Amino acid sequence: MKRLLRISTLLLIFFFNYPNPSSAQTFTGTPAKEWINTIVERFQLSGYAQGGYEYYDQSTTEDQFKISRIIFMANAKVSDHINAFMMYDFKSSSLHELWFNYQFCKALSVKVGQFKTPFSIENPLSPTVLELIYPGSLVTGYMIGGSSDLMMKGGSGRDIGLNINGELLKGWVTYDLALMNGAGRNQNDNNAQKDFVGRVGFHPTKWLTLSGSILKGTGNIAVYQNQTGETVSDLAPIGGLKHNGNYRRDRYAAGLEMKTTPFNLRSEYMAGKDGSEKSKGFYATGSVNNIGIKHLDLVASYDYLDIWSGKTNRYSAGLQYWFYPRCRLQVGYGYNQTDGKKNENCILTQIQVRF
Numbered sequence: 001m002k003r004l005l006r007i008s009t010l011l012l013i014f015f016f017n018y019p020n021p022s023s024a025q026t027f028t029g030t031p032a033k034e035w036i037n038t039i040v041e042r043f044q045l046s047g048y049a050q051g052g053y054e055y056y057d058q059s060t061t062e063d064q065f066k067i068s069r070i071i072f073m074a075n076a077k078v079s080d081h082i083n084a085f086m087m088y089d090f091k092s093s094s095l096h097e098l099w100f101n102y103q104f105c106k107a108l109s110v111k112v113g114q115f116k117t118p119f120s121i122e123n124p125l126s127p128t129v130l131e132l133i134y135p136g137s138l139v140t141g142y143m144i145g146g147s148s149d150l151m152m153k154g155g156s157g158r159d160i161g162l163n164i165n166g167e168l169l170k171g172w173v174t175y176d177l178a179l180m181n182g183a184g185r186n187q188n189d190n191n192a193q194k195d196f197v198g199r200v201g202f203h204p205t206k207w208l209t210l211s212g213s214i215l216k217g218t219g220n221i222a223v224y225q226n227q228t229g230e231t232v233s234d235l236a237p238i239g240g241l242k243h244n245g246n247y248r249r250d251r252y253a254a255g256l257e258m259k260t261t262p263f264n265l266r267s268e269y270m271a272g273k274d275g276s277e278k279s280k281g282f283y284a285t286g287s288v289n290n291i292g293i294k295h296l297d298l299v300a301s302y303d304y305l306d307i308w309s310g311k312t313n314r315y316s317a318g319l320q321y322w323f324y325p326r327c328r329l330q331v332g333y334g335y336n337q338t339d340g341k342k343n344e345n346c347i348l349t350q351i352q353v354r355f
Helices: 002-017 032-042 138-145
Strands: 043-056 064-077 082-089 094-105 108-116 158-168 173-180 195-205 208-220 223-225 231-233 246-259 263-274 277-288 296-307 310-324 327-338 344-354
Touching: 032 064, 094 158, 138 246, 138 263, 138 277, 138 296
Parallel strands: none
Antiparallel strands: 043 064, 043 344, 064 082, 082 094, 094 108, 108 158, 158 173, 173 195, 195 208, 208 246, 223 231, 246 263, 263 277, 277 296, 296 310, 310 327, 327 344
């Protein structure tokens, strides 16, 4: 990991110092003011931090103050058509993203590196704009977000690969076509197959997006032979899925997003299949903005997930106050009903600072 971080840093430094092809003059010998202006124009640094207090009455007996994320981002503009991006999390000491993008035109861009898999509406969204303190819905987490052993465990919805994307029909249609390893962030590919991901968005109005996604790939569960010569896996049995290394892994999603001044709504249905195991889920998350006080929003969500181990229903509600652009205070309550487990209540709070 340290080696990967050093390489990514050197690459960004290279792009930062690489002369603009449109200009015959390099940084060498240029006045200090012009050099500084060039830095400001071509190299942008940003970041955010999230942390707060959480209490769960079943999954843990302890309440705690928690730092969730400390993110640093750097974007280097090589030219009007080329840029490089890096994202690093100091909380987990891990590289989240490192990619390079070439935009031929609005209709065609090519991105290569490590980035969020373009599946669903929610997965590509930053935690800084998600309405709830949870890092995404249950179904998004299971299908693509890394909460399941069957789909890039711990990958935060990120993978390594190639993505072709763009806008068509004057922005009425957007698309992504990606070829990904399918193993998750900072991981080598664990089989000889690649995941194909496709997503299309329709924007009939400025406030409405209709989206459909598909992922066709092959998962892999590491297996080995124990002392008796039997082929086994470190994972406990998962439904009827046989742990024989590779297995077929498919995902589908369809949803909509509405953004207006008084309220916002995002909702998706997803279905998947891992080997012989089927899964499905649904979420609807909405907010009513500026309720009584400017920049104060009321947030509510319903979440449903049906997988091999049972069904889960989650009901959530809360408030968020934007005390500065992109900075907010959040408080929320959640109620979980899961087959075979006691019903759970949780109280979550969070402060977000972004620069």
